[in-house]
Amino acid sequence: MSKKGMWSLKLTTASLVLIPAAVAINFIGKSFAGVLKLPLWLDAIGTVLASMLAGPIIGALCGAINNIIYGLTMDPISFVYAITSVAIGLAVGIMAYNGWVSSLWKAFFVGIVVALVSAVVSTPINIGFWKGQTGNIWGDALYAILIAHKNPVWLSSFLDEFVVDLPDKIATVMISYGIFKGLPKKLTVLYSNDNKTETL
Amino acid sequence: MYLNSMSLYQPRQSLIHRIDPISKIFYILAAVAVPFILPTVTVAVICLLVSAVILLLAKVFRKVIPLVGFSMVILLSVVVIQGLFMAENKIPLFRLGPLIFYQEGLSFALGLSLRVLNIISAFAILVLTTKPSDLIESLVRKGLSPKIGYVLSSVLQIIPQMTATMGTIMDAQRSRGMETEGKLAVRLKAFFPLIGPVVMNSLINTRERAMALEVRGFNSPVPKTFLNQEFKSAYSKIIQWTLILIIIMALVWRILGWLK
Secondary structure, three states, X not given: OOHHHOOOOOOOXXXXXXXXXXXXXHHXXXXXXXHOOOOOOOOOHHHHHHHHHHOHHHHHHHHHHHHHHHHHHOOHHHHOOHXXXXXXXXXXXXXXXXXXXXXXXXXXXXXXXXXXHHHHHHHHHHHHXXXXXXXXXXXXXXXXXXXXXXXXXXXXXXXXXXXXXXXXXXXXXXXXXXXXXXXXXXXXXXXXXXXXXXXX | OOOOOOOOOOOOOOOHHHOOHHXXXXXXXXXXXXXXXXXXXXXXXXXXXXXXXXXXXXXXXHHHXXXXXXXXHHHHHHHHHHHHHOOOOOOEEXXXXXXXXXXXXXXXXXXXXXXXXXXXXXXXXXXXXOOHXXXXXXXXXXXXXXXXXXXXXXXHHHHHHHHHHHHHHHHHHHHOOOOOOOOHHHHHHHHHHHHHHHHXXXXXXXXXXXXXXXXXXXXXXXXXXXXXOOOOOOOHHHHHHHHHHHHHHHHHHHHHHHHO
């Protein structure tokens, strides 16, 4: 793979139409997690998958558009968290491009990195908006304990977000990895921007 | 009529519905900026009241409740945790069993809640009174790439389609003996046969959609035209400039406050 492909801003039609599909996959993933009463959100599978397929730029766009759509149709606050989704798309896209989605163990590691990235980016937003809380029972319970023991807000807030993000993002990346590996070549060549395949 | 499109839009006949989407975006900017520049409870309450009046005029006031609902859990959690544990807490206000609520934490939580309600109601004016396709079209007119515009409106159409297939997939897999209830491990395992077909389906559709678009000149560099006529109201410019003026006045007020 040539390095110049990763940041190519020339978006092909195939990768552009991948974005709505990815946003819909995010939405469906979240709904299925809800139906099955899983203690995870699993609401970024589409973004992660799109980043694996088409690189960081498309991944970041997916993240941004995902939150814009959520903001317009459900919860206005989610506009602000577009930054987090963009960061997740970028992180997965960059790691995938550098060969980090070739085995389940590597995918596990990518999940940890994504959780870290997500927590680092979300923490300032959480502090600005909610004084560091997340609204998740487990995370906020930990936050309350840490604050009650006079820990700084930024640390409590970071851990509040991170304990929730870690299992969720590891599961998200590993599920996406499983799906990604199962995709037929006929589909994956469409989005890869390594300059070796023909576009439509 | 809008059944096939995911949206919070409430079709009504009102003054607010006739205002263009860009002016509503200006209103959001003002409603977020002014309480940020002048962070007092009075200003926050005034902004909230203005938004409430606009929502009443638009006849969509009750539709704001589900929007606020999304943030209700976290707001309650903020009230409880900051009221009990905020580092700056000094003056006890009241006692609930073994728990002592403090004045500083509660007044902080009140300010925070007002700020959040303010943002939600300002956004609600936009999303409840504007058809998403109108909003996207006016953004494209203002210079947003038509391709991104297409992507945005496409999402709004695809999600309801895919939600409809969710039930079908669920039933199909259940009839093959998939368990969807029980222990966590069982439920987690069920996630794969559910999400798998959705992803495959949507990616295969993507391929076909891409070809269909290419054939119709999606990538053509010729300037795009619009299906609908531009939605212009005579008051747009007045509204937008007034809102900018209000933000500037808030800034001046703040600076004067410093100089005193």
